Amino acid sequence: MPYNTKSFSQYLDDHRERFLDEFGQFIGQISVAADKRGIPAMADLVVERFRQLGAEVTPYPTPGSPIVYAEIGPEDAGRTLLIYNHYDVQPEDPVELWDSDPFEMVIRDGLIYGRGTSDDKGELLSRIQAVEAWLKTQGDLPVRIKWVVEGEEEIGSVHLNAWVSEHADMLTADGILWEGGGYDEKKRPIMGMGCKGIAYFELRCKGANQDLHSSYAPLVPNPAWRLVWALSTLKDPNENIILDGYMAHVAPLTEEEWDAIDAFPMEFEAMRARWGLDQWLNGVTDHDARRRYLSMPTITICGFESGYTGQGSKTVLPAEAMVKLDFRLVHNVTPQLAQDLLRKHLDRRGFTDISITFLGGEGPAKSPMDSLPARAALAAGRDTWDKDPVIMPWFAGSGPMHSLSTVLDIPVIFAGATWHPNARMHSPNENILVKDYFDSMRFTAAFITRFAADKA
């Protein structure tokens, strides 16, 4: 074993209550990037925790949420590890479906509930606590750690790109340990080397300057119908994207990449059971479902609102309609390309009355499967769980890996995270296992060691 696991684990046991108390403080501090609730206070909490750790920490203001940047470990350590996490969370609604207050940490039956437990406060704090435990039980860190903790991941990391460009010199590193990943249905740890990109748009259409009685429908444009017609030209009922020119930009995958996808284990039956589904979308086989999950670009209606949506009926011709769309991007589609194609597509069909607002996004990312952080994660995974992690060639979700990994040309890995298949990330009753919270600390310690010692 590459570090003294006994003293390390003893420290986790001795400080278990305090570590969980600190986690409760992190969950208790609302930090919803979508409507900016609690963001400054949460950034302060993160800064303070890094100070307690003994890190050099700087909160960088942005036009949105501050980016908290911390460095710790010997400057002459030889290798530098960049860690990425985020302190913002998804909105809590529909709040009525939570069994307890989303912003109060509750431990029940070995699970820790609260918004942000899985995504991403648990991982952020457990890694900080892991470094504390390391320093108290192992001595100096064997690597210099640079930590980027942003507060806008859930709204597309809208200010990270610019910040990274501005501070590229400061951010040099030999590898990046990313957020996310977790465990699969059979409790195998997951690691991976990239992610899809994302572009999030809000489309709006206006009709008359006021809601009207619906008897005027023959005379006055209905913005809800306008959006319905426009949307129906983007994707057909068989789920094919028919946005003009879009699919031509999608890079084909190599045979190796398809093989890596096919080898990735997914517990399809359990997923369907958990979500109450008889079959996958379009009735595809599990084999094809996996390929679609990891390779398919998507356009998702995340929200639609117009007119009267309360109980019963109201005969109203709405003055406005709004739809929120997210595009999950695969190589070589960027948010800018998606927006340009969408605008042209709508204009070509006369939907010039529909406005498009870009609410954030980032390109897709891919790192080689045998990079330094990949080798370290594989070894650290074996150290921590005594089994091989499963390899996900890239994550079907999105994150700003592109900004740090692709732009700065540093290999990236995600591994050691606390997510599990019933974690209800982005949904009511988000949770992680208490056990996984502390295993994340063990993985972090092992990863630091392997990353420092790797000889390949």
Place this chain on the structure above:
Amino acid sequence: MPYNTKSFSQYLDDHRERFLDEFGQFIGQISVAADKRGIPAMADLVVERFRQLGAEVTPYPTPGSPIVYAEIGPEDAGRTLLIYNHYDVQPEDPVELWDSDPFEMVIRDGLIYGRGTSDDKGELLSRIQAVEAWLKTQGDLPVRIKWVVEGEEEIGSVHLNAWVSEHADMLTADGILWEGGGYDEKKRPIMGMGCKGIAYFELRCKGANQDLHSSYAPLVPNPAWRLVWALSTLKDPNENIILDGYMAHVAPLTEEEWDAIDAFPMEFEAMRARWGLDQWLNGVTDHDARRRYLSMPTITICGFESGYTGQGSKTVLPAEAMVKLDFRLVHNVTPQLAQDLLRKHLDRRGFTDISITFLGGEGPAKSPMDSLPARAALAAGRDTWDKDPVIMPWFAGSGPMHSLSTVLDIPVIFAGATWHPNARMHSPNENILVKDYFDSMRFTAAFITRFAADKA
């Protein structure tokens, strides 16, 4: 002049403050049929007001709102007039766009503001107050009046049909004075002999049993997309209804009917200016706009809701989506026919996962243009305003005329109402003119006289 207008008007002047106070009580009592707020209390208020008038009044319970039925006037009067009004109102949202509390009557610059001022509490109460003024200044009523005041007009009069069938014997009459109508842009009073029908549906679709992270979009059905695709098969972007078989049921109009439509004056330019529109839907001429307004069947998206609709972005794959649709019906389409065709249309395209809930409706209605109530309204209009009312062959809105007029075979008229082109009916800041409130009483008195005395 057919009645003593001097003593009648003097009574209105003497009791002006009390009459407006009573109106304030009616507006102040919330009575939103869509979510049932305040309905029983409002029904009680109406019953009490009829008692004060000296009417025999009975509140009939229904599975929804009570129907208040009142009779007043000599049983041997020779002629019987049925009056229809309703005490329920539209929901007040978007409440933030009101300049004052929707449920507090506010008088400002000669206008009376509040939810229900125009639709339909002003008309209901001013007619009651008119009968009071008549009894105090003219003696016995020259007609027997039967008054049907329901509390579910705004949600499609869901229980009126059954109640009318049950009490058909009680409801015999020589003519019906309906609610609605009002003034056009040039302050000419409007009268008419029918209305379009309506069918209000809520369509719902469900995907997974919970909101999911949108990265699962390649695997899991998105109910918002399902509704978008289904809706786009009902009406094309040129506003043509393409619901299978629907248009074949629409009765063509006679040349006389087209002439009546073409003769109906509408102040199109003022309407466009008020609503902030450069042109009518599809860019049609004013001549065609009038024809479309009065003759076209419509399918209106009144509301659409799915997923996250708050500020900023949330990358969610929604578990549910809901759309509210109203069909404005023309001859010979009934709500049942519309529902049957819609169900078959969706099923035929594989949208069996979309449920349809009928939230209320009624067939269209038409009465002859020279009936007893039509003659009385024309004469009473001249009596009251010293000018000819404009004739709207039928109302582009809807109401349960079908239940009373068509089913009971009693000619119907709407006339003498308080609506005006900036009344913002169904919208924030609903209002009527103070003057029109009292003119409604004068019209009611004149109409009663003309209805009783008509010799044709």
